[in-house]
Amino acid sequence: MNDIPESAARAATDLRVVFSRVRRRLREVAALGDLTPSQTSVLSRLDKGGPASMSDLAAAEQVRPQSMAATLAALGSDDLITKQPDPTDGRRQLVSLTESGREKIAVSRRSREEWLARQLTDDFTEAERQTLIEAMALLDRLANR
Numbered sequence: 001m002n003d004i005p006e007s008a009a010r011a012a013t014d015l016r017v018v019f020s021r022v023r024r025r026l027r028e029v030a031a032l033g034d035l036t037p038s039q040t041s042v043l044s045r046l047d048k049g050g051p052a053s054m055s056d057l058a059a060a061e062q063v064r065p066q067s068m069a070a071t072l073a074a075l076g077s078d079d080l081i082t083k084q085p086d087p088t089d090g091r092r093q094l095v096s097l098t099e100s101g102r103e104k105i106a107v108s109r110r111s112r113e114e115w116l117a118r119q120l121t122d123d124f125t126e127a128e129r130q131t132l133i134e135a136m137a138l139l140d141r142l143a144n145r
Helices: 006-028 037-049 054-061 065-077 099-123 126-143
Strands: 081-086 089-097
Touching: 006 099, 037 054, 037 065, 037 081, 037 089, 037 099, 054 065, 054 089, 065 081, 089 099
Parallel strands: none
Antiparallel strands: 081 089
């Protein structure tokens, strides 16, 4: 790391630490009950991307198909997902959210956004909020590299 400026190394460390803390805090206020992070991630992926096969979900989540099968079984037993035959390939099934699953993700998203907005309102000035908005563009650029 000799060719990396000290400011880049510090920013990398600070970002990792702060994002970890923010992620933990958001999990606490997520209103997801006893869902695991893996289950939550799958629900969110289905909400954003629509129906998907188990193998596509396993690849997207970077887990073994057996692990995804266990995750989907738990979500199915809670009536948060449903499986239907793939209209283009009868051997596969497509997983999609039930109305309960959609509502659970929507409530969670609202809870997290309301918590963030409340903290930003109570603890930050308008100028600080504007700085965060500007920093988000930089972080988005980093995430898309």
